[in-house]
Amino acid sequence: MTTFLGTPIPAIPGRGNLRGSEQFPVAAERALANTQLRANVGHATRTIRGKRLRAVAECPDWEELRLAGSAIKEDVMARLPELLTQLEANVTARGGVVHWARDADEANAIVERLVRETGADEVVKVKSMATQEIGLNEYLEERGIAAIETDLAELIVQLGNDKPSHILVPAIHRNRSEIREIFRTAMPDPDVELTDEPRVLAMAARAHLRRKFLSARVAISGANFGVADTGTLAVVESEGNGRMCLTLPQTLITVMGIEKVVPTFTDLDVFMQLLPRSSTAERMNPYTSMWTGVHDGDGPQEFHLVLLDNGRTNVLADESGRSALHCIRCSACLNVCPVYERTGGHAYGSVYPGPIGAVLSPQLTATTDHDDPNSSLPYASSLCGACFDACPVRIDIPSMLVHLRARAAETGAAGRGTAAAMKAARWVMDSPTRFAAAEKLSRTGRVLGGRSGRITALPYPASAWTRSRDLPVPPKETFREWWSRTREDGK
Numbered sequence: 001m002t003t004f005l006g007t008p009i010p011a012i013p014g015r016g017n018l019r020g021s022e023q024f025p026v027a028a029e030r031a032l033a034n035t036q037l038r039a040n041v042g043h044a045t046r047t048i049r050g051k052r053l054r055a056v057a058e059c060p061d062w063e064e065l066r067l068a069g070s071a072i073k074e075d076v077m078a079r080l081p082e083l084l085t086q087l088e089a090n091v092t093a094r095g096g097v098v099h100w101a102r103d104a105d106e107a108n109a110i111v112e113r114l115v116r117e118t119g120a121d122e123v124v125k126v127k128s129m130a131t132q133e134i135g136l137n138e139y140l141e142e143r144g145i146a147a148i149e150t151d152l153a154e155l156i157v158q159l160g161n162d163k164p165s166h167i168l169v170p171a172i173h174r175n176r177s178e179i180r181e182i183f184r185t186a187m188p189d190p191d192v193e194l195t196d197e198p199r200v201l202a203m204a205a206r207a208h209l210r211r212k213f214l215s216a217r218v219a220i221s222g223a224n225f226g227v228a229d230t231g232t233l234a235v236v237e238s239e240g241n242g243r244m245c246l247t248l249p250q251t252l253i254t255v256m257g258i259e260k261v262v263p264t265f266t267d268l269d270v271f272m273q274l275l276p277r278s279s280t281a282e283r284m285n286p287y288t289s290m291w292t293g294v295h296d297g298d299g300p301q302e303f304h305l306v307l308l309d310n311g312r313t314n315v316l317a318d319e320s321g322r323s324a325l326h327c328i329r330c331s332a333c334l335n336v337c338p339v340y341e342r343t344g345g346h347a348y349g350s351v352y353p354g355p356i357g358a359v360l361s362p363q364l365t366a367t368t369d370h371d372d373p374n375s376s377l378p379y380a381s382s383l384c385g386a387c388f389d390a391c392p393v394r395i396d397i398p399s400m401l402v403h404l405r406a407r408a409a410e411t412g413a414a415g416r417g418t419a420a421a422m423k424a425a426r427w428v429m430d431s432p433t434r435f436a437a438a439e440k441l442s443r444t445g446r447v448l449g450g451r452s453g454r455i456t457a458l459p460y461p462a463s464a465w466t467r468s469r470d471l472p473v474p475p476k477e478t479f480r481e482w483w484s485r486t487r488e489d490g491k
């Protein structure tokens with residue numbers, strides 16, 4: 001079992017990192033008690049939020065861009081098989097090799113085989129959510145192949161034997177002095193003069209990684225986009241580590257979720273405006289690497305593209321849930337989410353935390369069982385709607401959360417208690433007389449609130465609610481009573 005900030009992180013069962021081992025409320029309660037974690041995540045998300053708002057405000061056509069991004073994604077989902085075969089044909093025509101992986105096991109096995117064929121036992125990696133999702137690093141490590149993360153934050157997470165807690169800033173839960181300690185302890189050749197100054201820490205990471213870049217024969221990347229009509233792959237990043245991985249080694253293996261395909265270069269243009277402002281609050285990202293097949297004497301001489309399903313076609317089949325596949329992994333929804341800001345990312349269990357994780361992870365894992373930790377994720381939200389406002393491709397996450405809650409109640413994933421409570425609520429609300437009686441009865445709860453005006457503990461089964469939330473006491477007068485008192489006719 002690994003730890004961060006002294007808190008144990010439970011092992012994730014099964015292949016891949018799409019679910020944790022405990023329900024969100026349990027993990028969140030532990031995270032909330034960690035004041036250092038809350039301070040680190042709160043400070044970081046507040047800073048990114050402010051910067052993003054300023055970057056977006058500079059764009060007079062931001063709403064039009066969002067609409068365009070959403071429309072392109074809808075078109076992609078409607079034509080996914082056609083676009084993927086077009087992408088495959090164009091990658092192949094330009095000297096690349098395309099592999100199809102149904103799930104994490106297949107994708108991991110393909111990558112392992114490709115690495116073994118080169119004779120290498122060490123690979124460098126560009127930050128990639130798809131490879132984290134399938135647990136590639138762990139898989140390769142178990143088989144004697146070292147996968148070195150080259151993104152600074154990913155390196156911090158890897159050296160700290162930790163788990164990422166944010167899509168874009170995986171070490172968001174760490175502060176500078178913690179990072180210095182990780183470098184001192186885990187780097188093979190730590191600088192004794194290492195301070196917690198950001199520049200000094202970055203220089204230490206740079207020196208460590210430079211040796212890896214120059215000796216690596218194989219690189220593994222994800223892809224932000226794959227352009228169907230040219231076979232071009234694109235990675236956007238901020239540190240230049242991606243550029244080194246994508247150009248120096250002899251062999252490049254890219255693992256891409258099938259939803260990342262876009263029809264044309266013109267479509268890519270829209271996302272290249274939406275993504276940097278939404279993620280790092282930059283007008284354009286510092287490094288955009290694009291490659292199309294292989295070229296004699298220039299860059300990797302072998303290129304493999306692994307197209308990953310891993311539950312995506314299941315998500316596509318759900319009309320109300322499929323827009324979760326529109327996500328471009330900018331992380332804007334995480335940074336505005338009041339739940340994420342307080343719990344951080346580990347509480348979600350999956351590599352996809354925050355609002356998008358709450359809708360994507362249960363769908364990718366086809367969760368229908370109450371005991372599955374992902375069954376609690378659709379409830380990890382206050383439904384405030386901030387995630388929809390921030391999303392550059394207008395994914396209506398709040399509506400999807402409600403949809404998933406309804407599905408959980410239907411399939412039993414919400415648990416017997418929730419299903420019984422919903423049934424009782426329906427019985428009460430079906431009849432005006434019963435509803436009025438229930439309103440009057442609820443007034444007896446006023447005595448439980450005491451002077452604070454909040455009910456903090458109720459007996460079972462209502463204790464399931466008050467264990468993690470307070471209830472305001474019912475008002476002295478119900479709405480109906482107020483209505484008839486203030487209307488002349490009393491009706």
Ligand code: SF4
Nearest residue numbers: 327328330331333391
């Ligand atoms: S759901 Fe939207 S805001 Fe959240 S990470 Fe995906 S694209 Fe960004």
